[in-house]
Amino acid sequence: MPSFDHLTKEQLIALLQRREREASYGLVWERDEIEPDRHINDDFVALDLDRAHSCGDGPWRDLIIEGDNFDALRYLRMTHAGKVKCIYIDPPYNTGNRDFVYNDRFFDKTHRFRHSVWLEFMYRRLLLARDLLHPDGAIFVSIDDNELFPLGMLMNRVFGEKNFVANCIWQKRYSRENRETIGDAHEYLLVYAANAERFKDVRNKLPLDAKQLKVYKNPNKDPKGLWRSVSFSAQGYRPNQMYEIVSPTTGRKHVPPEGSCWKVIESEYQRLLLEGRMYFGKDGNAIPSRIQYLKDIEGVVPWTWWPHEEVGHTDEARKEIQDILETQTAFTTPKPVRLIERILRIATKPGDLILDFFAGSGTTAHAVQKLNAEEPDKAPRRFILVSNSEATEDEPDKNLCRDVCAERLRRVMTGYRNKKRDNVPGLGGSFAYLTTRLHPRHRLDTRLDHGQVWRALQMLHDHPLAGDAGNGLNWSCDGSHGLAYLGNLRGETMTRLKERLAGHEGETIVYSWAVERLTTLLPGVTIRPIPQTLAERFGKRKQPLRSAGA
Numbered sequence: 328m329p330s331f332d333h334l335t336k337e338q339l340i341a342l343l344q345r346r347e348r349e350a351s352y353g354l355v356w357e358r359d360e361i362e363p364d365r366h367i368n369d370d371f372v373a374l375d376l377d378r379a380h381s382c383g384d385g386p387w388r389d390l391i392i393e394g395d396n397f398d399a400l401r402y403l404r405m406t407h408a409g410k411v412k413c414i415y416i417d418p419p420y421n422t423g424n425r426d427f428v429y430n431d432r433f434f435d436k437t438h439r440f441r442h443s444v445w446l447e448f449m450y451r452r453l454l455l456a457r458d459l460l461h462p463d464g465a466i467f468v469s470i471d472d473n474e475l476f477p478l479g480m481l482m483n484r485v486f487g488e489k490n491f492v493a494n495c496i497w498q499k500r501y502s503r504e505n506r507e508t509i510g511d512a513h514e515y516l517l518v519y520a521a522n523a524e525r526f527k528d529v530r531n532k533l534p535l536d537a538k539q540l541k542v543y544k545n546p547n548k549d550p551k552g553l554w555r556s557v558s559f560s561a562q563g564y565r566p567n568q569m570y571e572i573v574s575p576t577t578g579r580k581h582v583p584p585e586g587s588c589w590k591v592i593e594s595e596y597q598r599l600l601l602e603g604r605m606y607f608g609k610d611g612n613a614i615p616s617r618i619q620y621l622k623d624i625e626g627v628v629p630w631t632w633w634p635h636e637e638v639g640h641t642d643e644a645r646k647e648i649q650d651i652l653e654t655q656t657a658f659t660t661p662k663p664v665r666l667i668e669r670i671l672r673i674a675t676k677p678g679d680l681i682l683d684f685f686a687g688s689g690t691t692a693h694a695v696q697k698l699n700a701e702e703p704d705k706a707p708r709r710f711i712l713v714s715n716s717e718a719t720e721d722e723p724d725k726n727l728c729r730d731v732c733a734e735r736l737r738r739v740m741t742g743y744r745n746k747k748r749d750n751v752p753g754l755g756g757s758f759a760y761l762t763t764r765l766h767p768r769h770r771l772d773t774r775l776d777h778g779q780v781w782r783a784l785q786m787l788h789d790h791p792l793a794g795d796a797g798n799g800l801n802w803s804c805d806g807s808h809g810l811a812y813l814g815n816l817r818g819e820t821m822t823r824l825k826e827r828l829a830g831h832e833g834e835t836i837v838y839s840w841a842v843e844r845l846t847t848l849l850p851g852v853t854i855r856p857i858p859q860t861l862a863e864r865f866g867k868r869k870q871p872l873r874s875a876g877a
Contacts, residue, residue: 354480356443364448365430366395370765371865372402373779376795380729382737383757386791389692391736392713393728394763396684399713400455402763403682405865406786407711411459412679414466415670415691417662421445421474426660431719446477452684453485459682460521463529465492465674468517469662475515482519492518492526497666498635501642516633516670530673532626536637543621556606556616560587567592575600576611584614629673639663648688650745651738657731658688667694671708678706686712689732693739696754707756712736733760759792771858777801777814783861784812784838800824807833812857816841821848828852 331339374392381387392399419427423436427445434441456466466486470478483491495516504510520526543553560583561568568588572581583589589596599605604618635643644663649655667690675681683691692710699707714728742753761782766774781796790805798814800823809831811824816839828835828849835852839845842856 353484354446354477356446356477357440358443358447361440361444361447362430364397364451366397367451368398368765369768371768371771371775371862372398372405373764373766373775374402374761374782375764376778376782376792377760377762378794380733380760381758382733382740382760385757385759386793387757387759388707388709388791389695389756389758390711390761390792391686391689391692391728391733391758392711392761392763393716393726394713395715396452396713397455398763398765400452400459400684401865402783403711404455404458405861406783407680407682408458409461410680410789411682411711412461412464412676413671413674414456414460414464414682414684415469415667416456416466416683416685417469417660417687418449418685419445420471422471423473428715428717428719433719442474442477445474446481449478450481450485453482456682456684457485457521461680462521463525465518465520465526465530467495467670467674469497469514470517471514472511475517479517482517486519486521490520490523492520492523493631494518495629495631495633497633497638499641501635501640526674530629531676533629533669533672534626535624539627540621549620551620551622553621554618555621557619559590559605559615559617560584561590562587564588570596572596572615574607574611574615576607579607579612581614590617629669633666633669637665638669639665644690647690647693648735650751651735651743652731653746658727661688662690664690664694664697667691668697671695671698675708677702677708679708681708681710682713683710684713686714686728686732689714689735689739692736692758696736696739696756699756700754710758729760733758768862771862775858775861777812780838780857780861781812784810787864788836800827802827804831809833809835811835811837813837813839813845816844816848824849 331342334342377393392402421427421434421441423434423441425433425435427434429444429448434444438444460466468478468482479494493516495518496513497516498513500510500512504512542555544555545553563586565588568591569583570589570593572589573579574581591599596605599617606616606618607613640663641660643665644661645655647664648657648661671681671694681691681695686692689712692712695708695710712732714732716726716728718725736758738753740753740756740758743751745751764779777796777798781801782792784790785792785803788805788808788810790803790808790810793801793803796812796814799817799820801812801814802824803810809827811827813820813824824837837845837849837852837854838857838860839854840857842854845854
């Protein structure tokens with residue numbers, strides 16, 4: 328701490344006044360006062376493949392990663408920076424009711440720095456998540472009243488206030504809640520984009536639901552199909568949109584309603600009239616409206632109000648868990664599949680990558696597979712889930728990732744018998760089950776095994792993840808892109824590699840532990856060093872240091 332003993336009273340006042348003027352607007356939390364997160368480390372992260380808990384034989388494009396999400400996110404920053412179109416997370420809400428595990432124990436309401444610990448925990452992970460977003464991507468975060476306002480300010484800080492998109496309100500209950508002063512009936516979804524302007528251009532509209540479709544009719548047997556009339560007036564005053572309209576059948580004259588103008592200028596109105604796109608009611612005397620054909624509707628712009636009829640509620644989510652896993656207690660706070668479906672319909676297209684690093688019971692991947700099953704002829708959306716075991720001092724053997732998340736997805740993909748004992752067909756799909764392993768950065772030469780290297784390279788180059796690697800030649804071809812990893816430079820290995828290269832048309836990148844020697848053996852081939860390439864991509868960039876304030 329600096330000493331101020333040498334300053335006069337006037338100098339101290341001037342110093343404080345200057346600091347007050349320089350104080351920045353934003354969120355501050357007690358970062359130096361809280362217990363450090365034992366998961367924050369600077370080690371290199373590798374992934375091990377667990378075949379026993381994977382689904383399908385591979386190669387896999389969908390992944391479940393068991394481990395602390397701080398480690399998993401640092402790994403994904405190495406392999407997937409800028410590639411994720413949509414991140415959805417349902418983090419602990421920090422209610423104080425045994426929902427937030429920190430350093431293997433629950434935080435309760437009595438902890439002095441409960442909010443600061445939660446903010447620091449989230450801050451570290453959101454910073455990493457930001458680096459994963461595609462330039463067109465967005466992140467959706469579920470939250471309730473306990474941390475809504477701090478989280479909003481935190482996300483302003485991480486993603487930028489200008490990249491705030493919306494605060495959507497999800498009606499989680501359909502029956503009344505009478506225990507509180509004012510009944511709790513909703514939660515929130517904070518939405519931020521990597522670039523809000525770009526996201527507005529690429530986000531999807533939602534398909535019309537049954538209620539919206541019902542208003543389209545065809546009483547006059549119009550050959551263009553179902554239609555509805557929509558208002559032709561707009562609020563405000565624009566001189567070139569303040570003309571008189573005469574009904575072509577009755578001659579009745581119309582001017583814009585008070586405080587309004589017509590939606591288009593007169594020449595545009597005349598074009599619509601000639602095309603038969605104007606409607607004056609059954610008797611021809613009604614105020615003019617425009618005919619909107621169902622075939623021209625691409626969808627509706629999403630609103631911030633998400634009622635339970637459209638996206639489900641908490642009871643529906645619990646019943647989904649019980650139906651699949653035969654118990655409601657496997658996971659206490661699941662989200663309904665329809666809620667995540669809506670997020671994916673807004674923020675993703677076929678072939679896009681979705682990440683959930685608080686995967687819980689696996690609802691996000693369930694929603695991904697449902698959308699993929701709807702569009703079997705299109706490139707499937709892909710998912711990466713990250714979940715910890717959530718083992719605590721009281722439950723050291725608990726493994727939420729393995730026994731709930733992965734098990735749910737396995738049944739959803741391959742089929743299961745529901746609580747009524749009916750067989751539910753699988754949605755299809757497969758996933759690799761991976762676990763994190765930490766290595767000191769200075770020991771990569773001796774600690775990294777061939778499987779860990781090969782998995783990292785396949786993920787880095789967007790190749791599907793094959794099984795375990797051998798110590799010789801490992802080869803993958805995805806489209807026209809060839810990828811090779813050499814575990815040794817024996818004659819047999821080199822012969823096989825040369826055969827692969829001769830039979831491949833397109834770019835090939837070869838990775839090796841002995842680049843200089845391999846360069847002389849394979850002139851003209853792109854060769855990159857291991858472990859240096861992975862170490863450099865993993866990066867030496869540190870998370871912000873702990874300091875007073877934020």
